[in-house]
Amino acid sequence: MARAVSNQHKTIVTVAAWIVAFLIFFPILYTIITSFKSETEAIAGFNMIPSGTTESYEEVQSQYNYFKPFMNSVILSLGSTLLALLIAVPAAWSMAFSPTRRTKDILMWMLSTKMMPAVAVLFPMYLIFRDLGLLDSRLGLTVMLTMINLPIVVWMLYTYFREIPGEILEAARMDGASLWNEIIHVLTPMAVPGIASTMLLNIILAWNEAFWTIRLTAIEAAPLTAFISSFSSPQGLFWAKLSAASTLAIAPILIMGWFSQKQLVRGLTFGAVK
Amino acid sequence: MATRQTQTLARFMLAPSVIMLLVWMVIPLGITLWFSFQQYNPLNPIRDGFIGFDNYALFYANPAFLQSILNTLILVGSVLAITVIGGIMLALLLDQPMWGQGMVRILVISPFFVMPPVAALVWKNMIMHPGYGVFADISRFFGLQPVDWFAQYPLFSIILIVAWQWLPFATLILLTSLQSLDGEQKEAAEMDGAGFVSRFIYLILPHLARGITVVILIQTIFLLAVYAEILVTTNGGPGYASTNLPFLVYQKASLEFKIGQASAGGIIAVILANIVAIFLMRAVGKNLDK
Numbered sequence: 001m002a003r004a005v006s007n008q009h010k011t012i013v014t015v016a017a018w019i020v021a022f023l024i025f026f027p028i029l030y031t032i033i034t035s036f037k038s039e040t041e042a043i044a045g046f047n048m049i050p051s052g053t054t055e056s057y058e059e060v061q062s063q064y065n066y067f068k069p070f071m072n073s074v075i076l077s078l079g080s081t082l083l084a085l086l087i088a089v090p091a092a093w094s095m096a097f098s099p100t101r102r103t104k105d106i107l108m109w110m111l112s113t114k115m116m117p118a119v120a121v122l123f124p125m126y127l128i129f130r131d132l133g134l135l136d137s138r139l140g141l142t143v144m145l146t147m148i149n150l151p152i153v154v155w156m157l158y159t160y161f162r163e164i165p166g167e168i169l170e171a172a173r174m175d176g177a178s179l180w181n182e183i184i185h186v187l188t189p190m191a192v193p194g195i196a197s198t199m200l201l202n203i204i205l206a207w208n209e210a211f212w213t214i215r216l217t218a219i220e221a222a223p224l225t226a227f228i229s230s231f232s233s234p235q236g237l238f239w240a241k242l243s244a245a246s247t248l249a250i251a252p253i254l255i256m257g258w259f260s261q262k263q264l265v266r267g268l269t270f271g272a273v274k
Numbered sequence: 275m276a277t278r279q280t281q282t283l284a285r286f287m288l289a290p291s292v293i294m295l296l297v298w299m300v301i302p303l304g305i306t307l308w309f310s311f312q313q314y315n316p317l318n319p320i321r322d323g324f325i326g327f328d329n330y331a332l333f334y335a336n337p338a339f340l341q342s343i344l345n346t347l348i349l350v351g352s353v354l355a356i357t358v359i360g361g362i363m364l365a366l367l368l369d370q371p372m373w374g375q376g377m378v379r380i381l382v383i384s385p386f387f388v389m390p391p392v393a394a395l396v397w398k399n400m401i402m403h404p405g406y407g408v409f410a411d412i413s414r415f416f417g418l419q420p421v422d423w424f425a426q427y428p429l430f431s432i433i434l435i436v437a438w439q440w441l442p443f444a445t446l447i448l449l450t451s452l453q454s455l456d457g458e459q460k461e462a463a464e465m466d467g468a469g470f471v472s473r474f475i476y477l478i479l480p481h482l483a484r485g486i487t488v489v490i491l492i493q494t495i496f497l498l499a500v501y502a503e504i505l506v507t508t509n510g511g512p513g514y515a516s517t518n519l520p521f522l523v524y525q526k527a528s529l530e531f532k533i534g535q536a537s538a539g540g541i542i543a544v545i546l547a548n549i550v551a552i553f554l555m556r557a558v559g560k561n562l563d564k
Contacts, residue, residue, distance in 0.1 A: 090287035253389070
């Protein structure tokens with residue numbers, strides 16, 4: 001009897017959860033469906049079954065040279081992530097393993113830099129970028145995205161590194177391992193999962209950053225955020241093409257996101273919720 | 275353990291991050307602060323020069339300023355209310371045993387990974403378009419007049435889009451927090467005959483308090499800076515109906531070239547963000563001491 005009740009409960013919960021999940025996911029689903037419609041189909045009223053044409057995908061590439069902003073997004077998000085890791089790994093490392101009285105203050109201060117509203121420094125950044133010749137350049141934007149996400153990267157790495165037990169280091173040292181050996185053979189293998197998670201989250205954040213990527217680029221360095229924004233101009237309705245471009249723009253990150261749910265919680269709450 | 279040598283090494287390892295962040299923060303903010311006391315207009319440079327607090331006064335006298343602050347607060351407050359309440363309900367639902375839980379979770383968190391311009395344009399065109407959107411189709415199905423969402427309810431439309439983007443975040447954090455609730459405690463409460471309502475008020479809600487605090491604070495930081503969603507949908511209009519503070523500052527700087535006023539607005543935005551930041555730091559800082 002109890003079994004039947006709990007099974008009934010489970011059925012109700014399942015149905016309710018799937019309905020809610022469908023409604024929340026619907027805009028994404030409908031975008032994917034619309035991307036396989038022709039332009040006339042796309043505005044012909046609600047229809048969940050597309051004709052399955054891939055003409056929108058072909059036109060997005062042939063008319064708008066989609067590959068270029070896509071590659072810019074790849075270069076910017078990967079580049080800024082690697083650069084941020086290069087700077088942040090040593091910092092997080094030193095704070096986790098040789099903490100001083102000021103470590104906590106430094107961490108809090110780093111977090112506070114993340115809270116500066118971007119728009120407050122829009123004009124100075126524009127001037128600096130202009131004078132250094134970095135406007136609409138991949139290099140400039142890579143540095144920008146690196147700096148924006150650096151606090152999160154340091155924080156995330158710090159929370160991971162802090163969980164590596166210090167005794168292991170001491171044991172290695174007692175066995176006569178040099179500092180270099182200690183880093184390569186003892187610490188690195190234990191740190192890799194944390195570094196990988198940090199990397200994943202940072203790529204997602206950099207890929208979706210939509211203030212500086214729009215304001216500091218024009219054509220050459222424009223990533224997908226800027227490219228898609230250009231579809232907002234009201235010259236005709238190209239929904240199938242917009243959908244195809246959008247589907248391609250969100251697909252890689254959506255898949256990465258699905259695999260990084262846990263890390264996302266930890267990274268975005270600065271370790272406050274695990 | 276920490277010898278003097280490793281201490282020095284540690285400082286060297288920390289230095290690049292600290293110096294870069296310091297430079298990156300101090301120089302641009304300093305320039306903004308300087309410009310906020312200047313008359314500076316690249317299109318009309320004759321009157322450029324120091325003008326004290328006039329920019330702040332001008333920005334304040336601009337009717338758009340008060341409205342943009344009000345819009346910012348409404349946007350942040352509404353999205354927070356929707357996502358926190360919705361997030362708690364969703365987390366409670368997803369925490370129950372069900373078939374296909376993993377898949378449901380994936381579907382629910384997906385909107386968070388959609389870049390803001392895509393989210394905004396998909397909602398604007400495919401869902402809320404007065405002629406061909408899904409909402410219009412539904413209205414016509416029931417024999418109602420379709421609503422022109424972005425013209426009639428511009429701020430509400432943007433709130434809807436932003437809430438859709440952030441609901442998954444709140445749900446995910448609160449679900450994680452919920453799952454760390456001690457199972458024995460729950461069972462004990464059930465054995466004592468506590469109904470769902472009293473279990474929710476006396477056990478679940480206090481346990482979620484920390485998660486809710488974190489959700490509110492982190493979302494506030496991002497919600498105070500909403501930009502792309504407004505740019506690609508209403509462009510701040512009609513009039514200033516959907517202009518928030520960041521968007522007003524952007525308009526002053528990039529469209530009207532009133533750099534001084536924009537800088538004053540930027541400084542106000544910094545102050546606003548800092549008020550929130552102080553609370554967030556406290557909440558996160560507590561965790562560091564453990």
